[in-house]
Amino acid sequence: MIGAIAAASSGSADTSYFARAERREAWSFALLAVPGLVVIGLLLIVPVGWLFVLSFIGKDGGVSLENYARLAQPVYVITFVTTFQIAGIVTVGSILLGYPVAYLLSQLSPRAAAICMIFVILPFWTSVLVRTYAWLVLLQRRGLINSWLVGLGIINEPIPLVNNFIGTTIGMLHVLLPFMILPLYSSMKTIDTDYLKAASSCGASPMRAFWDVFFPLSRPGLFAGTVLVFILSLGFYLTPALLGGGRVSMWSMQIATNVSTYSNWGAASALGVLLLVVTIAILAALNKVFRVDKLYGGR
Amino acid sequence: MKVPVSIRGLSKKFGSFEALRDINLDIAPGEFVTLLGPSGSGKTTLLQVLAGFVTPTSGSILVAGEELLTRPPHQREIGLVFQNYALFPHMNVFENVAYPLKLRRLARSEIETKVRGALDMVRLSQFIDRSVDKLSGGQKQRVALARAIVFEPRILLMDESLSALDKKLREQMQIELRHLHERLHTTTVFVTHDQREALTMSDRIAVINNGALIQFDTPRAIYERPRTRFVADFVGETTFLPVELRAGGGASVFGTPLLLPDHAGVGGASPHESWLALRPEKLAIGPVAGPEAEVNSFSAVARETIFQGDSLLVIAGFPDGQNIAVRLVPQEANRGLVPTPGQPIHINVHRNDSILVSGDV
Numbered sequence: 001m002i003g004a005i006a007a008a009s010s011g012s013a014d015t016s017y018f019a020r021a022e023r024r025e026a027w028s029f030a031l032l033a034v035p036g037l038v039v040i041g042l043l044l045i046v047p048v049g050w051l052f053v054l055s056f057i058g059k060d061g062g063v064s065l066e067n068y069a070r071l072a073q074p075v076y077v078i079t080f081v082t083t084f085q086i087a088g089i090v091t092v093g094s095i096l097l098g099y100p101v102a103y104l105l106s107q108l109s110p111r112a113a114a115i116c117m118i119f120v121i122l123p124f125w126t127s128v129l130v131r132t133y134a135w136l137v138l139l140q141r142r143g144l145i146n147s148w149l150v151g152l153g154i155i156n157e158p159i160p161l162v163n164n165f166i167g168t169t170i171g172m173l174h175v176l177l178p179f180m181i182l183p184l185y186s187s188m189k190t191i192d193t194d195y196l197k198a199a200s201s202c203g204a205s206p207m208r209a210f211w212d213v214f215f216p217l218s219r220p221g222l223f224a225g226t227v228l229v230f231i232l233s234l235g236f237y238l239t240p241a242l243l244g245g246g247r248v249s250m251w252s253m254q255i256a257t258n259v260s261t262y263s264n265w266g267a268a269s270a271l272g273v274l275l276l277v278v279t280i281a282i283l284a285a286l287n288k289v290f291r292v293d294k295l296y297g298g299r
Numbered sequence: 300m301k302v303p304v305s306i307r308g309l310s311k312k313f314g315s316f317e318a319l320r321d322i323n324l325d326i327a328p329g330e331f332v333t334l335l336g337p338s339g340s341g342k343t344t345l346l347q348v349l350a351g352f353v354t355p356t357s358g359s360i361l362v363a364g365e366e367l368l369t370r371p372p373h374q375r376e377i378g379l380v381f382q383n384y385a386l387f388p389h390m391n392v393f394e395n396v397a398y399p400l401k402l403r404r405l406a407r408s409e410i411e412t413k414v415r416g417a418l419d420m421v422r423l424s425q426f427i428d429r430s431v432d433k434l435s436g437g438q439k440q441r442v443a444l445a446r447a448i449v450f451e452p453r454i455l456l457m458d459e460s461l462s463a464l465d466k467k468l469r470e471q472m473q474i475e476l477r478h479l480h481e482r483l484h485t486t487t488v489f490v491t492h493d494q495r496e497a498l499t500m501s502d503r504i505a506v507i508n509n510g511a512l513i514q515f516d517t518p519r520a521i522y523e524r525p526r527t528r529f530v531a532d533f534v535g536e537t538t539f540l541p542v543e544l545r546a547g548g549g550a551s552v553f554g555t556p557l558l559l560p561d562h563a564g565v566g567g568a569s570p571h572e573s574w575l576a577l578r579p580e581k582l583a584i585g586p587v588a589g590p591e592a593e594v595n596s597f598s599a600v601a602r603e604t605i606f607q608g609d610s611l612l613v614i615a616g617f618p619d620g621q622n623i624a625v626r627l628v629p630q631e632a633n634r635g636l637v638p639t640p641g642q643p644i645h646i647n648v649h650r651n652d653s654i655l656v657s658g659d660v
Contacts, residue, residue, distance in 0.1 A: 203374075
C-alpha cells in the first residue's frame with residue numbers, strides 16, 4: 001500500500017507499477033489451483049490417456065482396432081443396451097420421485113427443511129454395500145415385501161423382485177435419489193415466491209403457475225440432477241452386481257471381467273473409452289434439451 | 300375500469316400477533332389510495348389480503364358489491380406490481396406483458412395489439428424484444444406495470460413499487476404513475492412507507508399503525524390536520540409541545556393561552572393528553588412577538604443553524620429544555636432573520652397552523 005503510494009507519487013513509474021502488482025496478484029490466485037490441477041493431472045488425465053492408448057494396442061503389441069471390433073459382439077451390444085436402459089429408467093424414476101420431494105423441501109420453513117434434509121442425506125452416511133444388502137433382505141423371495149403382499153392376499157406367489165432387472169433398478173434408484181434431490185432443491189430455493197404470486201395475479205391457476213413459471217426456473221437443477229444420476233448410473237457396479245444376481249450385466253461389470261478374469265487391458269480400455277465418449281455426447285445432447293446455457297446467462 | 304372497494308371489519312391474527320385490527324376502508328371508484336405506515340404496521344398484510352395471498356381472520360372486502368375474499372387469487376382480476384418487479388426471468392419483455400393475455404386465451408393479434416398498447420403507455424415499446432435482465436431498474440418497473448395493467452384489472456395494487464429506485468427516478472416515476480392513473484382511472488391501492496411519495500401521488504391516504512387504520516384523508520388534510528400525534532410525527536417533521544387543556548374549553552402552552560384555528564378540536568373524542576404540533580416551515584422567527592391577534596408567539600433561545608441547501612434550519616430551545624426547528628428559506632430577504640447562537644428569539648405561528656393532536660397513536 002505504502003509502496004503503491006510512493007510509486008504513484010513518483011509520476012511516470014506508477015502505471016507499470018500497478019500493472020505489475022495486478023499481474024502478481026493474478027498469479028498468486030492461480031497458484032491456489034495448482035494442487036487441484038496436479039491431483040487431477042495425476043489421477044485422471046494420465047490414467048485416462050494411458051487407457052486411451054492401451055485401447056488401440058492389440059494382442060500382438062502393435063497398433064490395432066481389434067479391441068473396438070470386439071465390441072460389436074452380441075454380448076457387448078446387449079450389455080450396452082441394458083446399461084442405457086437401466087440408466088434411463090433410474091434417471092426418469094429419480095426425477096419422478098425426487099422432483100416432488102425437492103419441491104416440498106423448497107416450500108418448507110428453513111427449520112423444517114433442515115430436518116427433512118437429514119433424511120435425504122442419511123443414506124450418504126451408510127455404506128452402499130450395507131444398503132444394497134438391506135434391499136436384498138427386503139426384496140428376496142421370502143423378504144418383507146413379498147411376505148406382506150402374499151399375506152395381504154394381493155399376490156398368490158412371491159414375485160421375483162431381486163436378482164433381476166427390477167431389483168437392480170430399485171437399488172440404484174435408492175442410492176442415486178439424493179443426487180437428484182440436492183441439485184433440484186438448491187435450484188428451487190433460488191426461485192422467488194414472488195414469481196408465483198405474480199403469475200397468480202396475472203390469472204394463472206396454481207397448476208398453470210407451476211408449469212409456466214416454477215418448472216422452467218427449476219431447469220438448471222433438473223439438468224444437474226439428471227446429468228449426475230444418468231452418468232453415475234452408467235458406471236454403476238456394486239449394486240447391479242449384488243442385486244442383479246448375475247442376470248443383469250452392465251458395462252462396468254464387463255470392464256471388470258475383462259480386467260480381473262481375462263487380464264485383457266486393451267479390451268477393458270476400449271470399453272472405458274467408448275463409455276466416456278458416449279457420456280460426453282449425451283451431456284451435450286442434454287444441454288441442448290434443457291437449454292441450460294440459456295438460463296445461465298446466455299439469455 | 301372503475302369499481303368501488305369496501306373493506307369491512309378486516310382483521311388478521313398471526314398467532315397472538317394482530318397484524319390487522321378491524322380495518323374499515325371505503326375506496327371510491329377510480330380512486331388512488333395509499334396505505335402509509337412504518338414497516339410492520341400491517342399495510343403490506345392488507346395488500347396481501349386484497350391480492351389473495353393472505354387469508355384474513357375475519358372481515359369482508361366488497362368489490363363493486365361482490366365479495367372478493369371467497370375468490371382465489373388468480374380469479375380476482377387484480378393487477379399487482381411488486382417491489383422487486385418479479386418479472387419472469389425466462390421470458391422477454393413481450394412474453395412477460397403478454398402472459399396475462401395468454402392465460403385469458405386472447406387471439407394472437409389481439410395480444411400483440413394490447414401488449415404494444417401497454418408498453419406504449421409506459422414508454423417502453425422499443426424494448427419489446429429485450430430480455431428482462433438487460434433492463435435497468437426503472438425499465439423493469441415499467442414492464443411490471445405494463446404487465447399489471449395490460450389485462451385491464453379491476454384493481455391495481457402496488458407494493459412499495461418504487462422504493463428500489465433511486466431518488467430522481469423514483470420522483471419521475473411518481474409523476475408518471477400519477478399521469479397513468481389519470482388516463483386509466485383504475486382503482487389503485489399503493490403501499491409505501493415514504494410519506495412524501497404518499498403525499499405526491501394519492502387521492503387519499505390511509506395511515507396505518509400497529510395494524511389499525513389511524514386516519515383516512517386527503518394528502519392535504521393528513522398533513523395539515525393530522526388527528527393524532529403519530530400521524531403528525533410520521534408525515535412531516537414536527538415539534539410537539541405539551542398542551543394544558545382548560546376547563547372552559549381553551550388551551551395553553553407554557554402557561555400562555557393558545558389561539559386555535561377555526562376548525563379547532565382534537566381528533567380523538569376525549570383525549571387524555573393533547574399536543575401542539577408545529578411544522579418547521581409553518582414557523583417564523585421575529586424579533587418581537589407577532590403584532591396580530593392571529594399569531595401564537597413563544598420565547599426561545601437560538602441554539603444553532605443548519606444549512607441544508609434549499610433551506611436553513613434554525614434550532615432553538617425552550618426554557619423547559621425542549622428543542623424546536625424552524626425552517627427558513629435561504630434568500631436574501633431572510634438574511635437578517637438568522638439568529639446567532641444564544642440569541643433570544645420569538646417563534647411565531649399563525650393560529651391556523653397551530654395543530655392540536657391527541658396523544659394516542
